[in-house]
Amino acid sequence: MSDFQGLRPEKDDVQTWMRANSRATLLSRTRPLSGTSQPPLTLCSGPGAMAEKVLVTGGAGYIGSHTVLELLEAGYLPVVIDNFHNAIRGGGSMPESLQRVQELTGRSLEFEEMDILDQAALQRLFKKHNFMAVIHFAGLKAVGESVQKPLDYYRVNLTGTIQLLEIMRAHGVKNLVFSSSATVYGNPQYLPLDEAHPTGGCTNPYGKSKFFIEEMIRDVCRADKAWNAVLLRYFNPIGAHASGCIGEDPQGIPNNLMPYVSQVAIGRREALNVFGNDYDTEDGTGVRDYIHVVDLAKGHIAALRKLKEQCGCRIYNLGTGTGYSVLQMVRAMEKASGQKVSQLSTQCLPPPHHCPKLSNDLGPSTPTPFTVTWAPPTSLPDGRPRAAWLLCLPSCWAPAPASPSLGGSWVAKAGAGSAKPPLLQIPYKVVARREGDVAACYADPSLALKELGWTASLGLDRMCEFWP
Template sequence: MNQVRMAEKILVTGGAGYIGSHCVLELVEAGYIPVVIDNFHNAIRGGDALPESLQRVQEIVGKKILFQELDILDEAALRELFQKHHFSAVMHFAGLKAVGESVQKPLEYYKVNLTGTIRLLETMKAHGVRDIVFSSSATVYGDPAYLPLDENHPVGGCTNPYGKSKYFIEEMIRDLCKAEKDWNAILLRYFNPIGAHESGRIGEDPQGIPNNLMPYVAQVAVGRREYLSVFGDDYKTADGTGVRDYIHVVDLAKGHIAALKKLKENCGCKIYNLGTGCGYSVLQMIRAMEKASGREIKYKITARREGDIAACYADPALAEQELGWKAAFGLDKMCEDLWRWQVQNPTGFSNN
């Protein structure tokens, strides 16, 4: 019987976002059927009742994307969704994600991220769905005791409620897998995703002032902002500015496809870093973006930002060993793709 495998339906929560939308695209390319939910907290509406990001994913892949506007805090709506579709696994991206805002609004962050995840897990359990890929973060490592960071580095010393919420969810899922042996979970600790799909049609579209370095740098390059503030040049790094592990968002998305395949092995609970293993400083990133854009990027050195650490980069060896995944794109490609997205969409997904 060489019957074609029935295409598996994968629930993607928060799938209209930056990483989610790139994963939806890779899912379709890999032969899965993504069913996407999002509450439009961060997403821009497009036509067809779809988020603009997914409207564009549809154009790129030439296939219709199944989407429903839904908040994971809405138990009844979640239940209905699971009754309607038979999911083979869940990719969980939904949640609030601004570090600074989490310090100001801790309760809101805990409510959305923790309660939302509990409702999702309960609904999965009630409908016999036992496989999940969770988007965690390198923030769970806190201030690094050593570098590069491997998966055995202590976690939980987080400096903000956003990081703590990711850590708590990791613990929750680990406990669940320990108690109920039929669950499989892969916790992916992202480092710093940047870049965009090479079509230039989808990318990162921060609402308001960008919290992350590279969207801000790109907005300065395109003339949307006057200059970049570099928070501190007195760190113990080669040039005094903060060092991070930047990874192309398409590489990151492909890591999720590799994780889905791993779930099929009944792997229990596994944790993997998704990074390149290379650390670049803020000034190196500015230079790389100047090269990609052919523009000068003005910056000013200002005081350190509270809670920032000097350096953070991954040991990505485990993901390569166990998932057969490795980041393929280097810094130049990340910046070229980011620049293409920025030039083609100077105001992001909204066309005003």
């Protein structure tokens, strides 16, 4: 039996469950799932010490909301701005994900609905608050969409960041943690990817926008030695907080693998599209380095600590150091959920693209999120595998295909009904490659361990089993 008080709230009373499982119970129980041996990161010490304010742009989204939770746990005072592009509204003015964060931590935060392109609003915000640092998530993030809408990506990501940097400079806020991406490496010249690997050979506008922003920040730090910046190159975030109260449920058709697989598993989508099986990898499908989102969020806390060393501009890979192919991920989901994976059909694909043989090891590059709803017990009453919980949720927890998307954060919605849906297969079909994708890349995260004291704690099987 799990430490959690039931697989889901009785009578769909979400608030009652959250009160019973917050702070003293839920977080103390779930925190060990991360497996981290790192000491707690605290900002303030001694009586009367003042907590430091951190601005979090785009903080209501998937990675942002998990990071805000970790900020609160570490003693920071986060001020969050978001324009709801990839987040859903709660009952009031605050996003649903951040309402959940407050419930889980028992601590309050400040939120303002704001677009980073709104220069006047940013000016007012910086006049109102004395920020110690900024964590910059805000921006467009889908590789495939960026190929179709390059100007949107350059306008939002580049212009928004330039305005943010200008306002930070004007107000003397010169500490920055930037949400970058492994896409800046382009097609890998060698594996695993370390921070010294050449950048700039990006295969899509999303990656190019991240590369351009990195170069801008490095130039700013060179020009003014008072600036300190940590650029975090994410690999593929998946998973959710152990409570299941915050996670990832992308709006529209998922751009990334894990949300797609899970939506197929619960019947929201007919089949998983596997984009290409002609890559020069072990099974022909693309490979990625999947990292748990809570591990990733903790990396931002470690980065803030690094800023206090007057570090200048530093760059770190945040990944596990191991890559898995699409089909390996699907098989891991099969094992965790107890559902059979079946191939529907294979389209005729063009001749394989030329791709240099890099390694027999598998590992990836583009960032990936995942849909999740609940932390599983050790086993279900009927003896099915841990992650079979995903397929046993009533419609109020796993929205039916006709239901509107929950947006950027997966949240439990109270409602009627407790009947279990039929167990489903996880069907997939192979289709043509997606423009802008690369075959394989995975991280060498040793520098983050050496300089930040940070390391990923969960492997793929545990991520797929526990969904913590």
